[in-house]
Amino acid sequence: MQTPYPSAPAHPARDRALHWILGLPFDAMSLAEAVQTVRNAARQRTPLFISTPNLNFLIASQKDPAFRNSVIHSDLSLADGMPILWLAKLLKAPIRERVAGSTLFEQLRYSPLEPEDRPLRVYFFGGPDGVAEKAANAINQDSTSMQCVGYCSPGFGSLDDISTPELLAHINASEADFVVVSLGAKKGQAWIERNRTHLHAPIISHLGAVVNFVAGNVQRAPVWMQRVGLEWFWRIKEEPNLWRRYFSDGAFFLALVFSCLKDMKLNKAPKNKKSPPKP
Structure with missing residues (x-):
């Protein structure tokens, strides 16, 4: 459902066909297109x-x-989750492919580079103690398309505590292309909003689970489970503390689907026609 939205800023480098689902914008983009967009941004420092x-x-x-x-x-x-695609189909928004942040990162890590590209330089910000270091070592040992140039686990302080000039200077000194944030979704997005204009890296994203996946602390679900929307089941197996979140999200999703179906049924209901005037 392509609609205008007053708060959406224009993209500086390309036109965007945005599709809105419950107040959030989505780009209808394939995984291959997302990989190319990231590499273009790294090359052009956009x-x-x-x-x-x-x-x-x-x-x-x-x-x-x-x-x-x-x-x-x-x-x-990018639509990261099969429920988003199901809602998009229900609302007739042309989002056809799930592009999970972890899948995007994996493709950037392993897919061959173009001759004009250098390895993508990443910096991990966040994650439990020691995990970012393991992830950095894993990348630098087996990747030719990506290099980890630094990491920091700032702990669980406030946004002020983890936004100091010293921390930002450390990130900038690494000359990273891509800062991967792992602080929890709300805190991570807030940190990016607060600090991205102070960072030299052109690319930044909160990809919470990526650092654990790369470090090998958590195994990602098999591809078939990802495709049919059962990755949540696997994640609970790997991280049992997530069950409450998934239960709550699932209940909300079902209520949302029923509400959408009800609205669609009401919108399709035939309107009462006026009887023709009697002669």
């Missing part, structure tokens, strides 16, 4: 704030305007 809204983003954004605006302000918004 600012690119990537959001990857999933069902949890969609739900949280209904009650948190600042969180919602962080997605609206992004330069690229």
Whole structure:
């Protein structure tokens, strides 16, 4: 459903055909197109704030305007989750492919580079102690298309605590192309909104699970489970503390689908026709 939205900024480098689902914008973009967009941004040093809204983003954004605006302000918004695609189909929005942040990162890590491209330089900001270091070592040992140039686990302080000039200078000194943030969705998006204009890296995104996947602390679901929308089941197996979030999100999603179906049925109901006047 392509509609105008007053808060959406124009993209500095390309026209965007945005499709809106419950107040969040989505780019109808394939994985291959997303990879090329990131590499172009790295090559041209074009600012690119990537959001990857999933069902949890969609739900949280209904009650948190600042969180919602962080997605609206992004330069690229990719549908990360099969429930988003199901809603898009229900609402007739032409979003055909799920582009998960972790899949995008994996493609950037392993797909061959063009002759004019150098390895993408990434910096991990966030994650549990020691995990970013493991992820950095894994990338630098087996990747030819990506290099980790730094990492920092700032702990669980406030936004002020983890936005100091010293921390930002450390990130800038790494000369990274891509800052991968892992602080929890709301905090991560807020940190990006607050600090991205102070960072030299052109590309930034909150990809919360990526650092754990790359480090090997958490295994990603098999591809077939991702394709049929069962990745949540696998994630609960890997991280049992997630069950409450997925249960709550699932209940909200079902209520949302029923509400959409009800509205569609009402909109399709035939209107009463006036009887022709009697002669």
